[in-house]
Amino acid sequence: MAEFTQSTKLHNVLYDIRGPLLQQAQQMEAEGHRILKLNIGNPAPFGFEAPDAILVDMIKHLPHAQGYTDSRGIFSARTAVVQYYQTRGIQNIHVDDVYLGNGVSELITLSLMALLNNGDEILVPTPDYPLWTASVSLAGGRPVHYLCDEDNEWWPDLEDLEAKITPNTKGIVIINPNNPTGAVYPRHILQGMVDLARRHGLVIFSDEIYEKILYDEAEHINTATLTGDDVLCMTFSGLSKAYRICGYRSGWLAISGPKADAADYLEGINLLANMRLCANAPGQHAIQTALGGHQSIEDLILPGGRLREQRDIAYKMLNEIPGVSVNQAKGALYLFPKLDPEVYPIKSDEKFALDLLRQQKILISHGTAFNWVRPDHFRLVTLPNVKDLEDAIGRIAEFLGGYKP
Ligand SMILES: Cc1ncc(COP(=O)(O)O)c(C=O)c1O
Numbered sequence: 001m002a003e004f005t006q007s008t009k010l011h012n013v014l015y016d017i018r019g020p021l022l023q024q025a026q027q028m029e030a031e032g033h034r035i036l037k038l039n040i041g042n043p044a045p046f047g048f049e050a051p052d053a054i055l056v057d058m059i060k061h062l063p064h065a066q067g068y069t070d071s072r073g074i075f076s077a078r079t080a081v082v083q084y085y086q087t088r089g090i091q092n093i094h095v096d097d098v099y100l101g102n103g104v105s106e107l108i109t110l111s112l113m114a115l116l117n118n119g120d121e122i123l124v125p126t127p128d129y130p131l132w133t134a135s136v137s138l139a140g141g142r143p144v145h146y147l148c149d150e151d152n153e154w155w156p157d158l159e160d161l162e163a164k165i166t167p168n169t170k171g172i173v174i175i176n177p178n179n180p181t182g183a184v185y186p187r188h189i190l191q192g193m194v195d196l197a198r199r200h201g202l203v204i205f206s207d208e209i210y211e212k213i214l215y216d217e218a219e220h221i222n223t224a225t226l227t228g229d230d231v232l233c234m235t236f237s238g239l240s241k242a243y244r245i246c247g248y249r250s251g252w253l254a255i256s257g258p259k260a261d262a263a264d265y266l267e268g269i270n271l272l273a274n275m276r277l278c279a280n281a282p283g284q285h286a287i288q289t290a291l292g293g294h295q296s297i298e299d300l301i302l303p304g305g306r307l308r309e310q311r312d313i314a315y316k317m318l319n320e321i322p323g324v325s326v327n328q329a330k331g332a333l334y335l336f337p338k339l340d341p342e343v344y345p346i347k348s349d350e351k352f353a354l355d356l357l358r359q360q361k362i363l364i365s366h367g368t369a370f371n372w373v374r375p376d377h378f379r380l381v382t383l384p385n386v387k388d389l390e391d392a393i394g395r396i397a398e399f400l401g402g403y404k405p
Contacts, residue, residue: 009138009140010138012137013134013137013138014130014133014134014369015130015131015134016130016350016365016366016368016369017039017040017130017365017369018040019369020350020354021039021350021353021354021357021363021365021366022039022363024354024357024358025037025039025357025363028357028358028361033361034361035357035361035362035363036361036362036363036384036388036391036392037363038362038363038364038380038381038383038384038392039363039364039365039379039381040381041179041241041246041332041333041334041381041383042246042383043241043244043246043333043383044244044245044246044247046383046384046385047385048244048300048306048383049244050243050244050245050248051243051244051290051294051296053289053293053294054239054243054245054286054289054290057285057286057288057289058248058282058283058285058286061282061285062282065281065282065284065285066281067281068277068278068281069100069278069279069281069284070278071270071273071274071276071277071278072096072098072099072100072270072273073098073099073100073101073252073278073279073284074100074281074284074285075095076288077100077252077284077285077287077288078095078096078098078100078252079095079288080287080288080291080292081093081098081252081254081287081291082094082095082097082098082254083291084291085222085224085235085254085256088222088225089222089225090222090224090225090256092229092256092257093224093235093254093255093256097254097255097256097259098252098253098254098255099252099253099255099269099273100250100251100252100278100279100284100287101238101249101251101252101253101279102249102250102251102279102280102283103238103240103246103249103250103251104207104209104236104237104238104240104251104252104253105131105251106249106251106276106279107236107251107252107253108131108132108135108205108207108236109131109135109138109139110253110269110272110273110276111205111234111253111269112135112136112138112139112141112205113135113138113139113272114265114268114269114271114272115139115170115171115203115265115268116136116139116140116141116170117140117141118140118141119140119141119142119168120140120141120142120168120169120170121141121142121143121144121166121168121169121170122136122141122142122143122144122169122170122171122172122173122205123144123145123146123161123164123165123169123171123172123173123202124136124143124144124145124146124173124371125145125146125147125148125156125173125174125175125178126145126146126147126148126370126371126372126373127148127180127181127336127367127370127371127372127377128145128173128175128370128371129175129179129180129207129370130369130370130371132173132175132205132207133145133371141170142168143371144164144166144169145164145371145373146160146161146164146172147160147161147373148178148181148183150181150327150338153183153327153330154178154181154182154183154327154336155183155185155186155189156174156185156189156193158189158192158193158196161193161196162196165196165200165202169200169202170202170203171197171202171203171204171205172193172196172197172202172203172204172205173205173207174190174193174204174205174206174207174223175207176190176206176207176208176211176220176221176223177208177210177211177213177214177218177220177330177331177332178210178331178332179210179332179333179334180334180336180365180367180370180379181327181329181334181336182311182327182328182329182330182331182332182334182335182336183327183329183330183331184214184218184219184220184330184331185221186221187221187226190221190223190226191226193223194223194226194227194231197227197231198227198230198231202231203231203232203233203234203262203265204223204227204231204232204233204234205234205236206222206223206224206233206234206235206236207236208220208222208223208235208236208237209236209237209238209240209241209251210241210242210331210332210333211237211242212241212242212295212297213241213242213297213301213307213331213332213333214301214330214331215301215307215308215311215328215329215330215331216330218330218331220331222235223235224254224256224257227256227257228257229257229258230257230258231257231258232255232256232257232258232259232261232262232265233255233256233257234253234254234255235253235254235255235256236251236252236253237251237252237254238250238251238252239251239283239286239287239290241332241333242295242297243286243290243296243297245283245286248280248282248283248286249279249280249283250279250280250283250284250286250287251279252287253269255269306385307333307382307383309386310382310383310384310385310386310389311328311329311335311382313386313389313390313393314335314380314382314389314393315328315329315335317389317390317393317394317397318335318337318380318393318396320397321393321396321397321400322343322400323339323340323342323343323344323400324337324338324339324340324400325337325338325340326338329382333381333382333383334379334380334381334382335379335380335382336367336370336377336378336379337377337378337380338376338377339352339376339377339378339400340376341374341376344376344400344403344405345405346375346376346405347375347405348375349366349367349368349375349376349377349378350366350368350369350375351405352366352375352378352403352405353365353366353378355399355403356396356399359399360395360396360398360399361395362392362395362396362399364378364379364380364396365378365379366378366379367379380392380393
């Protein structure tokens with residue numbers, strides 16, 4: 001019998017958010033247990049609905065969305081993206097600099113595949129959204145992690161970042177607002193990162209999918225407002241989170257900066273976009289409507305809004321657990337609590353998450369799944385309603401009370 005093994009290209013590719021823990025949870029569900037899943041930033045199962053205007057627009061366009069579109073995406077949606085960035089003060093993105101994708105995910109992989117040769121390095125934050133690390137590896141590159149500093153609001157440590165630049169470094173990934181930490185970066189940090197990119201001739205990959213999910217006084221600064229005409233900036237965003245339509249797979253990549261110098265790379269992006277033919281056409285039709293008019297996410301993030309209340313409850317309850325501390329999220333849908341190693345000397349945080357799942361039927365994601373450097377954190381999504389969150393965090397506290405790692 002022939003044996004089939006996976007490609008060696010996958011040897012360093014990890015995406016544990018949907019890994020063995022989820023499999024265990026699914027098995028427990030099949031056995032009849034009710035599992036509270038706090039592991040994935042998917043708003044729909046928690047009762048968040050897409051804005052009606054988006055649904056109506058998509059339904060109206062459905063009969064005319066049967067064919068392939070232009071491989072970059074439909075013109076009206078790309079124009080809407082261009083105009084959106086113009087309102088944010090970014091003037092140097094043109095309609096052909098915008099690529100629509102099946103979510104940001106596809107465009108992350110595609111943009112790295114088009115750039116990296118074997119051994120090229122990309123600076124990725126730790127902790128990160130692990131698709132970035134995985135996609136760098138899949139493209140033959142080497143992810144090099146720069147530290148985000150928990151003691152300084154989880155902002156990137158610019159000294160660490162600079163120290164990790166080598167002659168092989170090709171680019172810097174910025175995730176802002178950040179998954180998993182909830183950090184939103186201030187101007188001086190972003191400016192520091194852009195200055196490093198400028199000085200060392202690096203591409204910036206700016207993942208801004210949570211740009212509209214902000215709390216308190218947090219202000220989101222689009223990196224492309226700082227990169228100007230001399231730093232190539234790949235801005236990623238989409239409708240999955242702020243418009244609650246992950247399943248429609250609608251995202252974009254907008255390219256700004258010295259495009260003439262990058263013509264060869266951009267041709268590579270075009271080639272890969274052509275090869276995948278086009279993004280899901282109905283999802284493209286959601287973009288123009290989403291970006292204009294009333295932004296319903298505001299009702300969820302302002303005081304009294306559901307996302308804001310849930311974040312506040314989770315933050316308070318987690319910090320009340322002995323040996324647990326967490327920075328307040330200024331954006332996105334997550335908290336990334338620390339388990340004091342003196343109190344909980346955990347060796348494997350994946351085992352910790354499995355034990356919690358088995359005992360309390362709660363699924364969280366362990367910190368090292370986000371390429372965090374020590375087994376002393378976990379990520380929790382703040383999407384469940386207050387009652388479920390209270391219940392879940394109460395059970396986490398009970399579990400930790402008796403936990404012997
Ligand atoms: C930081 C970040 N980037 C990208 C994605 C993927 O988004 P999409 O649904 O657009 O593929 C996610 C999803 O959780 C994310 O957290």
